[in-house]
Amino acid sequence: MEIALLIISVLLIIIVLLQSGKAEAAGQIIQGGNSDLFSNRKERGFELFISRMTMFLGVAYFALALFISLR
Secondary structure, three states: OHHHHHHHHHHHHHHHHHOOOOHHHHHHHHHOOOOOOOOOOOOOOHHHHHHHHHHHHHHHHHHHHHHHHHO
């Protein structure tokens, strides 16, 4: 079980690093620049896949960690 948790955690780190940076425009908020950081953007294609995979791996990591701690 610990090996599965390790594999999921490594995959989660990789998938988070592949996501597009939404915080790259956060510096413009501090400087007062015009930013579309909080605008509604539709994720499509690969970006949608990465987002859903991140959600799935996060839930799997949490559930597996909870299961291991209760065992």
